[in-house]
Amino acid sequence: MSTLTLNSAIEGVREDVINWRRHFHQYPELSYHEAKTSQFVYETLESFGNLEVTRPTEYSVMARLIGSQPGKTLGIRADMDALPIEEENSFNFISQTPGVMHACGHDGHTAMLLGTAKILSGMKDHIKGEVRFFFQHAEEYFPGGAQEMVDAGVMDGVDYVIAAHLISTLEFGKIGILYGPAMAAPDGFHITIKGKGGHGSAPHETIDSIAIGAQVVTNLQHIVSRNTDPLDNLVLSIGKFVGGEAANVIANSVEISGTVRSFDLKFRDSMPVLMERVLKGITEAHGASYEFEYLCGYRPVINNDEVTKVIEDTVREIYGDEAIDFPKPQMAAEDFSAFQQKAPSSYFIIGAGNKEKGIVYPHHHPRFTFDEDAMEYGVKIFTNAVFKFLL
Structure with missing residues (x-):
């Protein structure tokens, strides 16, 4: 032709x-x-x-x-x-x-x-x-x-x-x-932190799910920066953090969602384990509980x-x-x-x-x-x- x-x-x-x-x-x-x-x-x-x-x-x-x-x-x-x-x-x-x-x-x-x-x-x-x-x-x-x-x-x-x-x-x-x-590969995750709600004036009577969730967000970032090889291409981003109904009420629970991006499918084995270790440690330390779902996306x-x-x-x-x-x-x-x-x-x-x-x-x-x-x-x-x- x-x-x-x-x-x-x-x-x-x-x-x-x-x-x-x-x-x-x-x-x-x-x-x-x-x-x-x-x-x-x-x-x-x-x-x-x-x-x-x-x-x-x-x-x-x-x-x-x-x-x-x-x-x-x-x-x-x-x-x-x-x-x-x-x-x-x-x-x-x-x-x-x-x-x-x-x-x-x-x-x-x-x-x-x-x-x-x-x-x-x-x-x-x-x-x-x-x-x-x-x-x-x-x-x-x-x-x-x-x-x-x-x-x-x-x-x-x-x-x-x-x-x-x-x-x-x-x-x-x-x-x-x-x-x-x-x-x-675009994997996703969803986390629910379950605490104990109450009045904002008496935080000692509650288990503050928002404060706990904030620690979870911060510490999840340490997985990429401190638990994986810096030469690996890996991203963990939080895109959703929802909790609370009123300014003077401590939330009973929060929902956190985000994405994990990588080029190596090995992270589909290691990331859920590392993330759950963070979740378990932080929630147990504060008397809360959690639910965790990790979803594998496209290759x-x-x-x-x-x-x-x-x-x-x-x-x-x-x-x-x-x-x-x-x-x-x-x-x-x-x-x-x-x-x-x-x-x-x-x-x-x-x-x-x-x-x-x-x-x-x-x-x-x-x-x-x-x-x-x-x-x-x-x-x-x-x-x-x-x-x-x-x-």
């Missing part, structure tokens, strides 16, 4: 990709509720021809492009779900669904993969092997749509799988390549070196050395890791921030958006990479 032919085809879908993105942005749907989104994707894919389009799960879509010659199978994944955020943007295609918006770029991911599918569906005779397009539901909400799709068999026979994320904190024109660890996203090298080489050939960026691994999470358990894979990022256009807000912010010109980068990298993987 000549570069000229590919570039012409990519330019030909540019307007479609932008229109699809704006449609998805106007009509966002939350995780496990992507009924209209998935139906739109299904019908759009069917209109291209040469694709076998199916619904592996209730809210996901898969399209198979089987080439005219035998060969390997490459999977490409995009996520489709939105977030429970009230949008504060002012452009003319803002969310029409109160309290829901695409604040993480999934509308762009879906549009990019539709554009890629449209281009490649017209090149069936040039494909050796198979391309599978995975349109995934529920990336934002555990246990995640990726595992559901994998359990439904979408990865059976897949040799490689790739995915990309539009990132507003990386400048437009840059492509982030990550070898090895890319995204962390970490760990990129395969060989697959990542293909993506890097593709970017260098298209955009030159100056486009390559090697960002640090992020402690954010991604359920793309479920696909990674089945085949060598790579997850890369596409710079989509642009200060000149006022595109400066981070992901999950009510004014988040991205430079739509970045979607052409995604389409071009995906389509060119296909012909590298499926030689």
Whole structure:
């Protein structure tokens, strides 16, 4: 496949990709509720021809492009779900669904993969092997749509799988390549400290759950700073501390919730033990009791070196050395890791921030958006990479 032919085809879908993105942005749907989104994707894919389009799960879509010659199978994944955020943007295609918006770029991911599918569906005779397009539901909400799709068999026979994320904190024109660890495992925990409530004027007659909970919060931080190797990438953050009803009443109990992030699954064995040791010691010292629940989230996203090298080489050939960026691994999470358990894979990022256009807000912010010109980068990298993987 000549570069000229590919570039012409990519330019030909540019307007479609932008229109699809704006449609998805106007009509966002939350995780496990992507009924209209998935139906739109299904019908759009069917209109291209040469694709076998199916619904592996209730809210996901898969399209198979089987080439005219035998060969390997490459999977490409995009996520489709939105977030429970009230949008504060002012452009003319803002969310029409109160309290829901695409604040993480999934509308762009879906549009990019539709554009890629449209281009490649017209090149069936040039494909050796198979391309599978995975349109995934529920990336934002555990246990995640990726595992559901994998359990439904979408990865059976897949040799490689790739995915990309539009990132507003990386400048437009840059492509982030990550070898090895890319995204962390996002575990969660919930703690209830049970004391004995009473009047604020007589603390000696109570077991102050708030004071005890404050000590728990402080001492949990010592696990990372004093009980683990400082060279390990590990985060423990408290996101919720709830207790009390009135200023002059000592609370009977408090609830504490948070997250643990790491790239090494060994911490799923050690962290609950270390955390419970802190809880047990502090509550016993003050005559209180506790309940503790530790919840394992997605696996970490760990990129395969060989697959990542293909993506890097593709970017260098298209955009030159100056486009390559090697960002640090992020402690954010991604359920793309479920696909990674089945085949060598790579997850890369596409710079989509642009200060000149006022595109400066981070992901999950009510004014988040991205430079739509970045979607052409995604389409071009995906389509060119296909012909590298499926030689």
